[in-house]
Amino acid sequence: MKRKNQLGSTIGLHVKQQKSLYLFVTVLFMMGVIFGSLIVNALDPTQKEGLIHYLGYFFQGLKQDSIADSSIALQHSAGDHLKTIGLMWILGLSVIGIPLLLIFIFIKGLVIGFTVGFLVNQLSWQGLWFAFVSVVPQNLLIIPALIIVTVAGINFSKDLVRNRLIHHRGRIYPQFVSFCILVTGMAAVLMISSLFEAFLSPQIMKELIPTLN
Numbered sequence: 001m002k003r004k005n006q007l008g009s010t011i012g013l014h015v016k017q018q019k020s021l022y023l024f025v026t027v028l029f030m031m032g033v034i035f036g037s038l039i040v041n042a043l044d045p046t047q048k049e050g051l052i053h054y055l056g057y058f059f060q061g062l063k064q065d066s067i068a069d070s071s072i073a074l075q076h077s078a079g080d081h082l083k084t085i086g087l088m089w090i091l092g093l094s095v096i097g098i099p100l101l102l103i104f105i106f107i108k109g110l111v112i113g114f115t116v117g118f119l120v121n122q123l124s125w126q127g128l129w130f131a132f133v134s135v136v137p138q139n140l141l142i143i144p145a146l147i148i149v150t151v152a153g154i155n156f157s158k159d160l161v162r163n164r165l166i167h168h169r170g171r172i173y174p175q176f177v178s179f180c181i182l183v184t185g186m187a188a189v190l191m192i193s194s195l196f197e198a199f200l201s202p203q204i205m206k207e208l209i210p211t212l213n
Contacts, residue, residue, distance in 0.1 A: 021151050025105055029147065032109025037117030039110070051118060074198035081142075081190035085149060089183045092153020095161055101150045108146060112139060134205045141193040145186040152182045 043051070088104065091097030115135055119127035156179045163172045 018151050018155055021154060022147065025102070025147050025150050025154075028102060029105050029109040029143065032106040032111075033113035033116075036110035036113025036115075039114055040117040040121050052122060055118075055122070070198045070202070073202070074194055077194040077197045078191055081194055082187065084146075085183060085187050085190060088146070088149045088153060089180075092149070092156050092179060092183075093160075095157045098154050098157050101153050105146060105150050108143070112143075130205070130208055133208065134201055138193040138196045138201060141189050141196075145189045145193075149183055149186050152179050155179075 088101060091100050091104075112135065116128070116131040119131045119135075121127070123130060156175055159175045160172060
C-alpha cells in the first residue's frame, strides 16, 4: 500500500509540475492522429486494395477463430509493450533521446489516426463504431502511459543537462529514482492493456463483425 501511495504521489506531482510539457506532447500526439487520418486519402488504389484484402483476411480469421490463441497474443502484446517502454526509458536517460521520444509519440498518433481513418473510409459509420470499441479502449490506457513516460524522459534529460552544467551530478539521483518509479508504474498499466488486447478485444471484434456485412 505504501508503494502504491508513493507511485500515486510521484505521478501526481510530476503531472502538476509539467503541465505545459504535457500540453505540448498531447498536441503533438493529436497532430499525429490528424495527419494519419489524412494519409488514408492519399493512398493509391493498389495500396487500398492490399489493405482491404488484409482487413478481410483479418475479419475472416476472427470468424473462424483462427487468430492466435489469447495466451500467445498476451505474450506478444506484453513483450511489445515492455520493449517499447524499455526503449523509451533508455531514450529518457540520454539528451539525444528527446527528439526521438517526440518522434515516437507523433508516430504512435499517426498509426492510430491511420487505423481509425481507414476503417471509417471503408466502412463508414460502422467502421467508426468498430474502431471505437476495438481500438479506443486499450489505447485509453496505452496513450496516457506513453505520454507520461515521454514527458518524464524529456524532463529527466533536462535535469541531466542542468546538473552537468552546474557540476552537481550527485543531485540527479532523486530524479533518476522518480523517473524509474514512473516508468515501472506505466509498465504495469501497459500490462493491463495487454490483458484487454489479448482476451477482451478479440471477442468484442468478433461480436461486431456480423454488423459490418
